[in-house]
Amino acid sequence: MALLDERLITLDADVETAEDCILLAAGLFEKYGYVKEGYGQAVVEREEVYPTGLPGKGINIAIPHTNNKLVNAPAVGVVIPRKPIKFSMMGMKDNVLDCELILPLVVKDSHQQIEMLKRMMKIIQDGEKLMQIKNSKDKAAIIKQLESLEE
Amino acid sequence: MRPVRILSVCGSGTVSSAMLTSKLTDVLEERGYELEAEEVAPGGVPLAVQNGNYDIIAYTSPVEDGFGLPLLNATGFLVGMDEDEFVEELMKEVSKLKL
Numbered sequence: 001m002a003l004l005d006e007r008l009i010t011l012d013a014d015v016e017t018a019e020d021c022i023l024l025a026a027g028l029f030e031k032y033g034y035v036k037e038g039y040g041q042a043v044v045e046r047e048e049v050y051p052t053g054l055p056g057k058g059i060n061i062a063i064p065h066t067n068n069k070l071v072n073a074p075a076v077g078v079v080i081p082r083k084p085i086k087f088s089m090m091g092m093k094d095n096v097l098d099c100e101l102i103l104p105l106v107v108k109d110s111h112q113q114i115e116m117l118k119r120m121m122k123i124i125q126d127g128e129k130l131m132q133i134k135n136s137k138d139k140a141a142i143i144k145q146l147e148s149l150e151e
Numbered sequence: 152m153r154p155v156r157i158l159s160v161c162g163s164g165t166v167s168s169a170m171l172t173s174k175l176t177d178v179l180e181e182r183g184y185e186l187e188a189e190e191v192a193p194g195g196v197p198l199a200v201q202n203g204n205y206d207i208i209a210y211t212s213p214v215e216d217g218f219g220l221p222l223l224n225a226t227g228f229l230v231g232m233d234e235d236e237f238v239e240e241l242m243k244e245v246s247k248l249k250l
Contacts, residue, residue: 050162050193050212054230067163090167091211091226110165110190114173121170125231 001073003116003150006139007032008077015079018087019044022064025077025104034106039070043104053087053097057127059134060097062087063120065105074113075106076120076149078142080134101134119148152250154185158199158220160210164192167211171225175209178238184245207244 008028015021026040046066053062062085084098105120107113123129129145136142157175161167168190179186191199193212199205200218208217209225221244227233 046162052162052167054226055232056230057232063166065163065166067165089226090162090229091213091224093213105166107163107166110169114169117166117170118173121174121229124229 001034001075003074003076004143004146005032005075006143008034008075009139009142010077010079011137011139013079013081015081015085018047018062018064018085021062021079021081021085021102022047022104025064025079025102028077029075029104029106034071034073034075036070036072039066039106042066042070047087051088051090051093053089053095053099054124055089055097056124056130059101059127059130060084060087060099061101061103061124061130062097062099063103063105063124065107068108071106071108073106074108074116076146077104077106078102078133078146079104080136101130115151116149119151123148152185154187155179155207155245155248155250156203156205157186157188158196158203158205158208159188159190159225160193160196160208160212160214161190162192162212164190164195167229171209171211171229174229175225175241178241179245182242184250206248207241209241 029035079102089095159168228237
């Protein structure tokens with residue numbers, strides 16, 4: 001199963017809240033066998049307690065995720081919302097960020113996936129790349145932007 | 152010289168803390184230090200501190216009680232904002248250690 005898959009990308013997503021984004025992505029993860037039933041709800045609950053909004057350079061993003069309990073295989077999803085979605089900031093719950101790019105992470109084993117997580121960290125520090133992903137109109141272009149994650 | 156021991160804390164005890172550990176490793180190695188780290192969720196902090204002999208706690212999810220250890224908020228560091236400030240604070244704490 002590929003970490004990146006066009007079927008896990010939603011462009012111009014008609015979502016209103018962080019919960020909508022999470023459940024949308026989780027629905028796709030479940031449909032294509034990456035996670036088990038209940039994963040989405042687990043991420044929603046975790047997001048409330050430990051939010052994942054991150055202030056980026058020129059663009060705020062969110063990386064909703066949870067532990068590996070209901071995970072079959074690792075994945076990285078992409079949700080580009082039609083309008084910015086409010087996520088609380090990681091580590092500072094009272095700060096609410098308008099996020100324009102949501103990258104839900106499905107993690108199976110963080111130690112085995114450390115190289116992927118490191119590359120993800122590079123991407124989330126790269127405001128220019130994040131803007132390019134956000135402004136992409138086609139899924140193949142987004143996969144291309146993220147393909148370093150698969151090396 | 153012994154390694155710097157950092158407890159790396161995030162909400163799930165896996166994802167952000169693993170990213171944080173790898174970034175801390177790079178920063179400390181560049182400055183000639185070795186890092187020994189463990190990743191936990193906030194609920195795992197008391198036990199880890201009791202058993203682990205840590206010098207510093209770095210977190211992306213607030214830690215209620217640091218048991219007297221220096222607590223560093225690493226969220227900005229993780230995303231590359233306020234990186235210099237974090238590193239300065241980190242190195243200030245490291246310089247106080249007897250390694």
